[in-house]
Amino acid sequence: MPQLNPSPWFAILVFSWLVFLTVLPPKVMAHTFPNDPSPQSTEKPKTESWTWPWH
Structure with a gap:
């Protein structure tokens, strides 16, 4: 039964892990997002309280 011999x-x-670790990380790190998010301003928008007509 060959599965009892761990050598091969x-x-x-x-060998497969070495291949995965040399091929996959550059591919993953080279990935770029198609739409980079733009930074938002730090100002808070002015909010006004609502006037509810049923009160």
């Missing part, structure tokens, strides 16, 4: 499977596991 451990090498495959390590």
Whole structure:
């Protein structure tokens, strides 16, 4: 039963993780968002209280 011998499977596991760690992070870090959010002003908008007609 080959699954009881960890030697080849451990090498495959390590090699696959090395491939993932060398290929995927540059692709993920190069991702840019199509619409960058613009910074909002720090001023608070002026709010007025409502005059409710039924009071």
